Amino acid sequence: MSATTLELSVPDKERVIRAAIEAKEFAYSRYSKFRVGAALLTVDGQIIKGCNVENASYGGTICAERTAFVKAVSDGVTSFTALAVTSDVPDAISPCGICRQFIREFCAQRMPIFLVPGDYDARLAKGEGDGGVKESSIAELLPQSFGPEDLEKPRHPGA
Numbered sequence: 001m002s003a004t005t006l007e008l009s010v011p012d013k014e015r016v017i018r019a020a021i022e023a024k025e026f027a028y029s030r031y032s033k034f035r036v037g038a039a040l041l042t043v044d045g046q047i048i049k050g051c052n053v054e055n056a057s058y059g060g061t062i063c064a065e066r067t068a069f070v071k072a073v074s075d076g077v078t079s080f081t082a083l084a085v086t087s088d089v090p091d092a093i094s095p096c097g098i099c100r101q102f103i104r105e106f107c108a109q110r111m112p113i114f115l116v117p118g119d120y121d122a123r124l125a126k127g128e129g130d131g132g133v134k135e136s137s138i139a140e141l142l143p144q145s146f147g148p149e150d151l152e153k154p155r156h157p158g159a
Contacts, residue, residue: 006110008041008082016041017116017133020084023049023064030054034087038064040072041082048072065099069106080107086116092134100142109139 016039024037029052036052050068054061062070065085072078083103087093092115095103103113115134117123123131138145 006081006108006112008112012041012045012082013112013114015047016082016084017086017114017120017131019047019049020064020086020114020116021120023051023068024086024088025051027051027064028053031056031058036064036085036087036093038068038083038085040068040080042072042077043079043081046077048075048077063096063099065095066102069102073106078106080111082112082114083107084114084116086118086120088118090117090119092117092132094136094141100138101145103138104142104145104147107138110137113137113141 019039020037022037023039024035027035027037029035031054034052038050040048040050042048048068048071050064050066050071052062052064053067065083068083072080085093085095094115095113113136115136117132120131120133
């Protein structure tokens with residue numbers, strides 16, 4: 001584990017990575033042809049998957065990470081212990097800016113975020129022990145971020 005993230009068991013890490021890979025299979029990416037899958041591990045061990053869903057009106061597109069969060073929150077789940085994100089790109093990709101802010105809203109600063117390369121299984125088969133996964137956290141991905149606790153700060157009188 002990275003010194004900047006909380007601890008997660010190896011089986012739970014593999015579960016959330018596998019779920020992100022599975023979620024990618026349902027991506028609706030007819031315009032960009034850029035499939036993304038994400039999976040959240042909840043504090044009670046549930047896995048919630050999401051994929052990107054594109055729209056002919058590009059602004060209506062929703063990323064895989066936000067899909068997973070919206071599914072979770074709409075079912076009353078708001079506590080998470082890990083997130084995994086993957087695509088078809090051989091290099092691990094990172095969530096976009098708006099997804100980073102969504103992650104910040106619901107996740108601990110040091111919660112592990114696993115950035116999984118599209119060729120994860122091939123890397124494992126070649127003996128790359130971690131499959132090329134990059135581990136991060138929202139504190140690393142969105143430094144000096146604005147979060148819910150900032151809304152509780154006192155305001156300047158007259159503001």
